[in-house]
Amino acid sequence: TQLLEQSPQFLSIQEGENLTVYCNSSSVFSSLQWYRQEPGEGPVLLVTVVTGGEVKKLKRLTFQFGDARKDSSLHITAAQPGDTGLYLCAGGSYNTDKLIFGTGTRLQVFP
């Protein structure tokens, strides 16, 4: 069974701080996706990484895919209240049609 564990589960920080969210597995994935979900809404895709070691930047967000394609991280620089939400990683692999979601990290950024 493929599992994706995210840490931390909860994170409360002040505006302007930096943070990193981790997504770890013992399984290899073809790609890792990161989603953000706001209360009462469905997840919205932020980024997809497909190559081991790949780094993608989206404004203040930096995403990295581990060299072995088993883990990923999301780093947010100078967090803002608008970054508040549930961050979900999700992995896809060749041997399954379904996208496996991580356990989630709930981020709260206080002004």
Added chain:
Amino acid sequence: NAGVMQNPRHLVRRRGQEARLRCSPMKGHSHVYWYRQLPEEGLKFMVYLQKENIIDESGMPKERFSAEFPKEGPSILRIQQVVRGDSAAYFCASSPPGLAGGRTWGSGANVLTFGAGSRLTVL
């Protein structure tokens, strides 16, 4: 282009009743996924369908739950004889033909578009 449409957004049922949740995929999308989310948790896969065909139902409980995606009309997730433990948010996502399935994850082009979810409360 309308996104993935789910209805109802909120549904209240008493124990023992039936719940029907509907999902209309994005225009041109032929594959539908259903996921369940409990409060403060991630999304748990339930079932993956294409038109008139269930591809993977490994996440569906063996009893009371069923899903379909007919040739015409929305995909439907049906829960019979609901119990309090069925209370959750149910999300539908769709993907286009040719960009669905395990062999396409590595392309980076296979992404799921989610609906806003249906929140089921069982009293």
